[in-house]
Amino acid sequence: MEIIDNPIDARRWMAAPSRSQRVALVPTMGALHDGHLSLVRRAASIADRVVVSIFVNPTQFAPHEDLARYPRPFEADVAMLRDSGVAMVYHPGVESMYPNGFSTYVEPPSVATVLEGTIRPGHFRGVCTVVLKLFVAVPAQIAVFGQKDFQQSAVIGAMVRDLDLAIEMDVAATVRDADGLAMSSRNRYLSADERIAALSISRSLFATRASWQDGQRDAEVLGSQMIDIMRRGGIDNIDYAVVVDAQTLVPCPAADRPCVALIAARLGTTRLIDNVLLPV
């Protein structure tokens, strides 16, 4: 497993004739957990070689967010990937990604303007910019993302289409702990009490899916149900709990298309997101 720390060497590695097979890229911010490893397994099942990028991207954090405390257990991450058949880890330094004078960004597609885009202004600008740079440095055939960051996948998918990028998007199902909590690098911030309260996020999503399956199509009713369950579970600070069109992320206008239930909520200083698909 090779470890490469700058875009020029990454492209060189990708261009080697022995690498002409199908490559899948799994972009991550490190602090890897079983959710990431499931993306790696998924990547290995659909490509000949897997590249994992590990980069805590400063441009997608707002000044008041958790960039400084975001975990960076690089040695442990590498150890996990060594056993997973990964061919290359791309781990660029901040200065090689954003050298002095860096000032070109991607202005994200319209699907970035709602939900996370409202609550975290500039977040998707940073995400799109870094992901474009990753795709340029590692011109893989496939990129594998986790469904937990649902809007992120929708935003990157729209960017890929708009900019004609020659990469196929693959979105893999969210991996959960046995009690239902969606795996996240940020779960390690939770106190014992916060972790118990956090379970009401997935509980409310599953309840909404059950209501949907029972025929409930009123997005207001479904949203209120989620908020009630989270409030009763001890979560007061809910950024959103909505049922929206799975393509456009605008409020689901009718029952005739795939929708998604999306939640963002705060437990103390930790912000978690989760979602479930509501297939028709």
Place this chain on the structure above:
Amino acid sequence: MEIIDNPIDARRWMAAPSRSQRVALVPTMGALHDGHLSLVRRAASIADRVVVSIFVNPTQFAPHEDLARYPRPFEADVAMLRDSGVAMVYHPGVESMYPNGFSTYVEPPSVATVLEGTIRPGHFRGVCTVVLKLFVAVPAQIAVFGQKDFQQSAVIGAMVRDLDLAIEMDVAATVRDADGLAMSSRNRYLSADERIAALSISRSLFATRASWQDGQRDAEVLGSQMIDIMRRGGIDNIDYAVVVDAQTLVPCPAADRPCVALIAARLGTTRLIDNVLLPV
């Protein structure tokens, strides 16, 4: 010479094993003149194959600008290129470049904020977006631009560096008519009187270069000299006439670095730009 009209076929053409040689891309908006042909000759001299793109890019025109009347003599352009050893003409349709729902743009680097960036807000956003899409569809090793659009080359060069794009920038000298007028597709809009007045643009640039060579380093003095010559030549409507740092395009602070004299002026409804380098 092949003519391809969409990004997917363009990438397919580029990926053919027989095209593994070095490819140079010459991006144009068509209405080709000898200046463009000199770019094609330059491209052929530094690469194995030349691709010319012809696309009048709507996103770089403001609503009040000359998009509708911009000349599109496609058959004549193709005829000129057939005799020039061009391997492929990339001529995408507007709907294949900007399909319904298109909403991802490049936010240009800081060098785009001055001069043209001030007078034509949004212009470089459109330029960067279309050039990135051209580079993605036609992943050439080299891109050849004309020096006449000096700031454009600086903007695209900064974008290429910031986004790690694997393409080398080549800027070829401006081609002029015998009387000094820089060749431009927009020259055809000029009346006979306007064309005579327009000659004072290059005349003032050459005078500034002569003053520079004589040791004059005061950017204010040099700017006033250019404005005087143009006013006497019959040009009242001058957007700018400045001497700036050739890298950053900020006012040239000292005589110890390469500078450039840049002019933008209007003759009736026609806006022309030109420049000369002021080497140290």
